[in-house]
Amino acid sequence: xxxxxxxxxxxxxxxxxxxxxxxxxxxxxxxxxxxxxxxxxxxxxxxxxxxxxxxxxxxxxxxxxxxxxxxxxxxxxxxxxxxxxxxxxxxxxxxxxxxxxxxxxxxxxxxxxxxxxxxxxxxxxxxxxxxxxxxxxxxxxxxxxxxxxxxxxxxxxxxxxxxxxxxxxxxxxxxxxxxxxxxxxxxxxxxxxxxxxxxxxxxxxxxxxxxxxxxxxxxxxxxxxxxxxxxxxxxxxxxxxxxxxxxxxxxxxxxxxxxxxxxxxxxxxxxxxxx
Amino acid sequence: xxxxxxxxxxxxxxxxxxxxxxxxxxxxxxxxxxxxxxxxxxxxxxxxxxxxxxxxxxxxxxxxxxxxxxxxxxxxxxxxxxxxxxxxxxxxxxxxxxxxxxxxxxxxxxxxxxxxxxxxxxxxxxxxxxxxxxxxxxxxxxxxxxxxxxxxxxxxxxxxxxxxxxxxxxxxxxxxxxxxxxxxxxxxxxxxxxxxxxxxxxxxxxxxxxxxxxxxxxxxxxxxxxxxxxxxxxxxxxxxxxxxxxxxxxxxxxxxxxxxxxxxxxxxxxxxxxxxxxxxxxxxxxxxxxxxxxxxxxxxxxxxxxxxxxxxxx
Numbered sequence: 001x002x003x004x005x006x007x008x009x010x011x012x013x014x015x016x017x018x019x020x021x022x023x024x025x026x027x028x029x030x031x032x033x034x035x036x037x038x039x040x041x042x043x044x045x046x047x048x049x050x051x052x053x054x055x056x057x058x059x060x061x062x063x064x065x066x067x068x069x070x071x072x073x074x075x076x077x078x079x080x081x082x083x084x085x086x087x088x089x090x091x092x093x094x095x096x097x098x099x100x101x102x103x104x105x106x107x108x109x110x111x112x113x114x115x116x117x118x119x120x121x122x123x124x125x126x127x128x129x130x131x132x133x134x135x136x137x138x139x140x141x142x143x144x145x146x147x148x149x150x151x152x153x154x155x156x157x158x159x160x161x162x163x164x165x166x167x168x169x170x171x172x173x174x175x176x177x178x179x180x181x182x183x184x185x186x187x188x189x190x191x192x193x194x195x196x197x198x199x200x201x202x203x204x205x206x207x208x209x210x211x212x213x214x215x216x217x218x219x220x221x222x223x224x225x226x227x228x229x230x231x232x233x234x235x236x237x238x239x240x241x242x243x244x245x246x247x248x249x250x251x252x253x254x255x256x257x258x259x260x261x262x263x264x265x266x267x268x269x270x271x272x273x274x275x
Numbered sequence: 276x277x278x279x280x281x282x283x284x285x286x287x288x289x290x291x292x293x294x295x296x297x298x299x300x301x302x303x304x305x306x307x308x309x310x311x312x313x314x315x316x317x318x319x320x321x322x323x324x325x326x327x328x329x330x331x332x333x334x335x336x337x338x339x340x341x342x343x344x345x346x347x348x349x350x351x352x353x354x355x356x357x358x359x360x361x362x363x364x365x366x367x368x369x370x371x372x373x374x375x376x377x378x379x380x381x382x383x384x385x386x387x388x389x390x391x392x393x394x395x396x397x398x399x400x401x402x403x404x405x406x407x408x409x410x411x412x413x414x415x416x417x418x419x420x421x422x423x424x425x426x427x428x429x430x431x432x433x434x435x436x437x438x439x440x441x442x443x444x445x446x447x448x449x450x451x452x453x454x455x456x457x458x459x460x461x462x463x464x465x466x467x468x469x470x471x472x473x474x475x476x477x478x479x480x481x482x483x484x485x486x487x488x489x490x491x492x493x494x495x496x497x498x499x500x501x502x503x504x505x506x507x508x509x510x511x512x513x514x515x516x517x518x519x520x521x522x523x524x525x526x527x528x529x530x531x532x533x534x535x536x537x538x539x540x541x542x543x544x545x546x547x548x549x550x551x552x553x554x555x556x557x558x559x560x561x562x563x564x565x566x567x568x569x570x571x572x573x574x575x576x577x578x579x580x581x582x583x584x585x586x587x588x589x
Contacts, residue, residue, distance in 0.1 A: 044425050099302055118520050209521045258402065
């Protein structure tokens, strides 16, 4: 039952949190459109005297935003694909077969899921020095793929468990090989779970910071979080209007996509994380 | 397969011919993922254990065994001991604050009201932004001279002169805790909403018929049913927050004067600024051990949840 009074009360209770969530977006926008000489006016104020859209063009040209955007897309898409491609057979085995060592493998997945790249960062750097993978975006793909493997398997497995065996068994009777029925019959049914888990893997890679910070050295390899960080870290003069233009461009498309996918993500996350 | 084939009743043999996998053993399907994760996660973990038990040059060369010397040096290092306390405060306050806000938020979002879709989207918004970017934006918003938080508070008449939010360690750490809470709410609310949606509506009607007051229904019906989800949200949040690096690193980099360092930021400084790799490896191993303990707690909670749901089905 929707009552106007109840709705109003709920909105009032939620509004402080919503204001705090929208605040960073407002900060990004109103800083990104300010001319540089208005940034440090005193007393500080929100609105610029005139809007300077040219900031976005300057930022794009001066910071190498396009390269970083490409690097981020490349690393996130391929690492998500890697995680899913490795996870599908593993999740299928866990869902459809019983074998010795299954419990141990489940525990292994849980442990690798809980270990964050942060804790291993020094060991990862040493490994990459050993194999010559420093300052290379392809190293990030392997690392993100590995760290996203565990939850991708768990998420896919919990969905695979809900797909009835009858359909597959029917196709075996029709003479399909198991591999053929897996590809032609089973995987099309699993598309929703594959989309959700690869989206989560994509977002994780898109947002990752500490490993990129440690192994990327030249600006041509920077991903977006590192590009933005490099504009503020250890600089005497920070061009905040450009930094905010960059965060805005990097953030808003992701936020829009996310708000569309949110409903599915929530369903998938709770299936993967809680069940 | 065409529809007509499905319609024709076919004589199914009693034992369906179960085609073999490409390889006989299903465990072959696990091998590719296992290889990648052992190289990327297993090898560095082993390497860190090895490093932590040796004295190491600043370029990573092993100089000789020193048993537990690195661990001893760590606990004699006042900066490390201070960072342990700060990690404890950071984790407890961020997780506590997140839970305290997320529970009512999830309860409200579980109700029907006008504009719920918009409210939900806005509350989930921080999830879509990387922690690095969030921290960069807040660092600018909190700028002591021209930051827009100062602008807002001065316009509202809350204060007359701007505050240097990140200039003093105490205040900076409090601000970082608030940002930590804000970014943890979406994930936590999501888990709790998942829990609330699994509670059937009719038990409330039954409770209301029996004359239960709303707050009693909440205490005696909602909370017990939500408990497994609360436990899982708490443990997962502890793990994430304990490991969280970007907020503190971007906003203050552990400064001023190393007074906002937590274990992860101190680990990063030891490894990549001070060149004390042996001690950095020792912190990594200590943190891995703590994570392992929390993983075991999490696994136990999951198992208990599964058993109780099986019991309900029976």
